[in-house]
Amino acid sequence: MYCRNVDIAIIGGGPAGLAAALAAREAGVQDVLILERDTKLGGILNQCIHNGFGLHTFKEELTGPEYAARFADRVIAEGIEYKLGTMVVDLSKDKTITAMNREDGMFTIKAKAVILAMGCRERPRGALGIPGFRPAGIFSAGTAQRFVNIEGIMPGKEVVILGSGDIGLIMARRMTLEGAKVKVVAELMPYSGGLKRNIVQCLNDYGIPLKLSHTVVDIKGKERVEGVTIAQVDAKNKPIPGTEEFYACDTLLLSCGLIPENELTTGAGIEMNPVTSGAVVDNSLETSIPGIYACGNVLHVHDLVDYVSEEAGNAGRNAAKFVLDAGREEAGSDPIIMKTGKGVRYTVPSKICREKVEKDVLVRFRVDNVYKDVKLGIFFDGELVRSVKKRTVAPGEMEELRIRKEELDKFPDVREITVGFAED
Amino acid sequence: MEKKELTCINCPMGCQLTVTIDGKYITVTGNTCPRGEDYAKKEVTDPRRIVTSSVPVRGSETKRISVKTKTDIPKGKIFDVMEVIKKTTVNAPIEIGDVVCENVADTGVQLVATQRAK
Known part of the structure; x- marks a missing residue:
């Protein structure tokens, strides 16, 4: 197993990792390494093919892949090193990263500073407590997005969406454009979890109803989803008997929230914020371990990638400062x-x-x-x-x-x- | 005189706009930038949207690339544009911004690649 030293190691090559790397380089640190699990840089933006990204950063409206490419191209042009297909399996208190990939096998990296930029995951069905069988046809909205946009496979023809997060709203439109019938979007809360503009251009434009204070109370079908029952909920989010409505469908998409992916963070013993499920950070985005920084959706879930890039830039600059001021006095x-x-x-x-x-x-x-x-x-x-x-x-x-x-x-x-x- | 409440879709701010239509005269309030006024005026006279999708690629390891209409197209033509996109395949290599289809569904707008395939 080989071991190498780097000045700044960045875990994750999505929007946060890329912006952090560029800022760290700009601040004067040459030795920056990005570790990315996927086969290309850009993270989730590569499957977010809709427009609406970059209005703050670039003053123009870009799609997700275009926004990602702006940063990835700069990272490549700057000669910042990155490893794709690389899974980080452990981060320790002393900033040693254990990772693996096909070329290097298992290896360790000793970093002077680490930037956590692992992003987030979708809340899965198992975490929602929906009764019923476990038939095929239940997907998280992001999984469906990957199927449709990257693989070119439609997950179903008649769709019900639970949760009104942005990815769910975007997928309501996307599935409709691809010929599916999206029957309803049900949202447990009395308000939408997504951006207002997405309600307008993804639901209202296509006449897709949004039912607030509603949830799925039953899933019918044993091999494949045959339909779902939706009911209204009371102020305590309990289903109200007598309000049940059955929707025949072959697909249920879930867009019920995002959870920062912090197994590495907690493994290192970093102090966590139970509300955000991200690390506790100070104004330099430094976690409870000096020299380890967090930014982007692994820190707290953002609505706008522009803000992720901005935050990650700050983390990158501060990590660079930490490396360049080696041996600085501890905060007084x-x-x-x-x-x-x-x-x-x-x-x-x-x-x-x-x-x-x-x-x-x-x-x-x-x-x-x-x-x-x-x-x-x-x-x-x-x-x-x-x-x-x-x-x-x-x-x-x-x-x-x-x-x-x-x-x-x-x-x-x-x-x-x-x-x-x-x-x- | 007619009043309409709109949500601006230009950016994630989602400003709440009030459009007052008085014959030819359209006034917009509630916007926080000039884009909001443009959007509201267009939305009540000629609503338009950008359409994004993805198409298969020949001759590349990349299976599909994403595409978009270079500018917005009339809302009523969204499904016509989708029909064209569904029949479209591109050949690698392709760069971001490359024109995939000129004048998609007679909208006068180009369909361009938003991803590259080597």
Whole structure:
């Protein structure tokens, strides 16, 4: 088994890994290695063939593969090393990575800094607790997306979709365009989990009904799906007897949420955030192990790849800084703890180290319900510092606030910063 | 005078737009950028969409590549465009941006590759 040393190892060659690698190189680290499980760079973007990517990053509307190629081409042009078909099986506290592929067999990499960019997985049927048999014809929306867009195989002809996440909405349109009949999209929550624009252009354009506060209560069929029963749910998400409706179909797609893929992270003993299922990070995106950074969907699930690229760029720059400032002094003062206030489920980062504040601190977060006309506030030790008015906020759309450097400098003793709704 | 509520689909912001149609005069409110105004005006007069799909490739290890209409096409022509796409096969090598089909379904718009196949 061979062992090699690198300055920065990046686990994952999707949008986060590619942007992190480019930023690290730009910041002056030559020795960067990307480890990618798939046979090409770009990650999930390669199967997201629809348009709508890159409006923030490139000021033009690209498809997923085009967006991925912009980054992958630059990585290749920069001569950044990458290994495809390479599975990382272990990450240890001392930043040793154990990986394997067909050419090298099993090998280890000792890295000065590691960037976690493994992305996320779809929540599978097993995690949903739907009764019924286990017939063929039940797919996660992303699996169906791969079948249709990459393999050219239609998973079915008559489709019901459970969950209104963006991939489910995109697949409702995609299956319709390919000649399938999408009968209904059922969503457990009283609001959609996807972006508003996708409701319009994927469901409304094709007359596909969206049933909010509905779920699948039974799947009929033993060898192949023959139909599903959908029922309305009450405020506690319990099915209401008498509201059941049967839909004949041969396919059920599931778009019920994404889960960051953090087996390596937890294996290394990195502190996790139970709300995001991602690592706890500070404002430099550093995890609880110095020199290990996290970005993209492995940190928290994003709606927009543009924000993934931006976040990953920060992780790449900070990892480069860590490598170039080898032997830096450990942070002196205790970090400022980020807390969630009224209406807010989580924040990234979870803490702010003053030593690492260069300019404004970008805080990204999600709200816990749909609200109209609210004020999102930043509180320093309970005192409102600033608030921003919002016409609508929804759990499906990530929000952001910037804590200004001047604000932090003005209050040198602040211990806790809370993000939450401010009263009028 | 007619009022319509729309959700802008130009970017994931999904601005809520109110379009007021008064004969020839169309006014848009609720947009946060000029794209929103353009979208709303088009949506009430000539709604258009970009169509994306994938087509098989001959002579490459890559089985399929993704394609898109280079610009938006009339909404009513989406399925006509899909009919053409379903009958289309491309030959490798193909670069991102290569024209796969000129004037797809008489829309005056090109169908272009969004992935490469060597």
